[in-house]
Amino acid sequence: MQAATELREIYITPAGAVYQCDRKNRLMVDFAGTLSVLKIDTFLRLKHAIDKIDLQAMVTSTDRSSDVEIISVLGTDKVYVLTMPELHAFKELLAGARFVLELNSMLHECLNAELA
8 A cells, every 4th residue: 555655646537547656757547447657758659649649530530440549659568449539538638647747847947946
């Protein structure tokens, strides 16, 4: 149970959550019933891969193969197989987490600048 106290909640939606482990310098993405432990750069590559998916094109496509997207990024052995609604929820989760991480970074920079 000690590990649970080392995790900081970054962002939560009804579909999932992102936590940060400062001890191991990792992000933990809890989505679609699985937990992925990612380095920061892997998280950013995952977010970039998700952001590149055109949800509008998936909605308007008549091709049944466009109902599902398969996402795999360098740095993890996890493969995401997501439907369009899941992609939308995952995109929202990752965007919110990235925003909070950037906000925290800017706050630390401001605080350190004032203390110097």
